[in-house]
Amino acid sequence: MIRKLSYLKFVLVLFLFSSCISQKRITYFQKNGQPDTMRLVQAFTPKIQPDDILSVYVNSLNPAASSFFNPYSNGVNVQPEDANLLGTTYSASTATRAAQNITPGFRVDEKGMIEIPLVGRLKVAGLTTSQARDTIRVLLKPFLKEPTVNVRFLNFKISVMGEVARPSTYLIPNERITLPEALTMAGDLTIFGKRENVMIMRETNGVKEFATVDLTRRDLFSSPYYYLHPNDVIYVEPSRGRSAQTDRSFANISMIFSGLSIIAILIQTFR
Numbered sequence: 001m002i003r004k005l006s007y008l009k010f011v012l013v014l015f016l017f018s019s020c021i022s023q024k025r026i027t028y029f030q031k032n033g034q035p036d037t038m039r040l041v042q043a044f045t046p047k048i049q050p051d052d053i054l055s056v057y058v059n060s061l062n063p064a065a066s067s068f069f070n071p072y073s074n075g076v077n078v079q080p081e082d083a084n085l086l087g088t089t090y091s092a093s094t095a096t097r098a099a100q101n102i103t104p105g106f107r108v109d110e111k112g113m114i115e116i117p118l119v120g121r122l123k124v125a126g127l128t129t130s131q132a133r134d135t136i137r138v139l140l141k142p143f144l145k146e147p148t149v150n151v152r153f154l155n156f157k158i159s160v161m162g163e164v165a166r167p168s169t170y171l172i173p174n175e176r177i178t179l180p181e182a183l184t185m186a187g188d189l190t191i192f193g194k195r196e197n198v199m200i201m202r203e204t205n206g207v208k209e210f211a212t213v214d215l216t217r218r219d220l221f222s223s224p225y226y227y228l229h230p231n232d233v234i235y236v237e238p239s240r241g242r243s244a245q246t247d248r249s250f251a252n253i254s255m256i257f258s259g260l261s262i263i264a265i266l267i268q269t270f271r
Helices: 002-026 063-067 079-083 092-101 129-140 179-185 218-222 240-246 248-270
Strands: 053-059 113-116 120-123 148-153 157-162 168-171 193-204 207-213 233-238
Touching: 002 193, 053 063, 053 113, 053 129, 113 129, 120 129, 129 148, 157 179, 179 193, 179 233
Parallel strands: 157 233
Antiparallel strands: 053 148, 113 120, 157 168, 193 207, 193 233
């Protein structure tokens, strides 16, 4: 009887231990000996590149004169409409809405140039949107009184695929997003997603980078992949549990077998 009770205790401890392992695998940002406060990696500021699409909106004390420099907006301030696209899925319906409600923008050509009415061709590649804004504002002073300029990316997007609730491509008009924010936007990882092995695919100067990050560790916040870049792709690898889940009959048989085994052990113990 004592031997049977010891065996039962061993089985219960084994179940508790396995549940602890599962909990550890799905918990984000575990301490792992790291302090409760840590310095963040430097925030990423994107720079304009060829093939980018920019929204350039000009305003001044003379709205009629300003409208001449906004050929794609017909003199209407479209910034509030643009803000409604934050975090939306980049789909055919979104693209149609974008074409109807916001400026199509200025495409940066292969030489890094855009063309502004009266100002002419201007090189913006390598500049941040703030630097491009200041440059354009100075060039517009001969034509407008107290000009103000707003420059924004229209094609800053990231893709999330794999074991997440809503895999898709998302538009990011505010020019800055972190990996946790992107995964939250995609509805978080499913229970089958490998949190310790999330892949980030990034293209830099014609070179494709493949990196993995561990969401269960706090050192994610000091990783160069904490802040996402335009066109980054996040891939969440499925765990082995996903393969088992696809076979419903196998999963049900396993559960029934486990239940019968536990019942048999209990019966033998208390008999």
